[in-house]
Amino acid sequence: MSDTTVDRRPRVAVFRPADERIDDAVALLESLGADPVADPMLAVESTGAVPRDAPLVVLTSKTGVELAAAAGWNPGDATLTAIGPATARAAREVGWSVDVVPDEYTSAGLVTALESRVADERVEVARSDHGSDVLLDGLREAGATVTETVLYRLARPSGTGESAELAAAGDLDAAAFTSSLTVEHFLDAAAERGVRDAAIAGLDAAVVGAIGPPTAETAADHGIDVDIVPDDAEFEALATAVINATTE
Structure with a gap:
């Protein structure tokens, strides 16, 4: 869990899909006093079925x-x-x-x-x-x-991984994972940028939230320690719990 000062908003990575959900997530995190890092790890491709x-x-x-x-x-x-x-x-x-x-x-x-x-x-x-x-x-x-x-x-959008580099540099205060796939895509993006191990180490010093037990289990399987799993598996509950933990 990272230290944050009273005059700096906690930098929080969010991995919602690359549509209105990432915009809504950023707005929510800002309203909670965070400095969001929007790094969408999912893109929706309809099958037409x-x-x-x-x-x-x-x-x-x-x-x-x-x-x-x-x-x-x-x-x-x-x-x-x-x-x-x-x-x-x-x-x-x-x-x-x-x-x-x-x-x-x-x-x-x-x-x-x-x-x-x-x-x-x-x-x-x-x-x-x-x-x-x-x-x-x-x-x-x-x-x-x-x-x-x-x-x-569900595909990984191109150009993802800014949050992984921030984590690797120790510049990320928190991360909010919203599915097992966001965990896997985060690590894939980190690997592409050559910072996978450093990003995992950086998350050890941050607050890591997972939206539910399956996501937390996936993170643990990949060596990521999860600090927060909210009782309600909804993004607002996850975001609120993560922000609260960064200020404790």
Whole structure:
């Protein structure tokens, strides 16, 4: 955890997708008193696919909702499950009713919320190309017939890695990772710039936040110590917790 002085705003790296979400994240961090380093580690590439019809449909992101809605898809009479509040909110904003939101906003949380109701049921999971096998395997073990539709791919934008160089130089006070893929892309960008090991060492002296346990586990697997995992797996909770920790 790095030291910050009262007259300097903590420099915080944020890795949201390269769209309005990185802009919103920067605005939020500034409102919390941070000096954001916008280093988007994700770019969304739509596949043009839509969810298959099924009695129960699972959507795992706000992006998936928006792409499916833009393509004209509607859940109809399906039981619609959203992985968390942000996804549910996006679904309601396009006029869909959301039937299930798990208590834990993870693939494991979805399995726990659905396992008692999916035996001998067809379940469609619509998500990115980097979805966890935990969800598919868990639903199948609960007796469901599961199909998966990839709505979009997640790529690393070109030119990323400014935050890695700052971390390597000891000039980063905090980092807020919002998915396992942001961790992996951060390290890939650091490696491209020849500072992978130095960036990991630099993060040891910073506050590192992960949006949920799976992201924290990925970071730990790559040698990054995580200081903050908020109770709510939403960016606002993550950002607030990270900023609070930099001033303690």
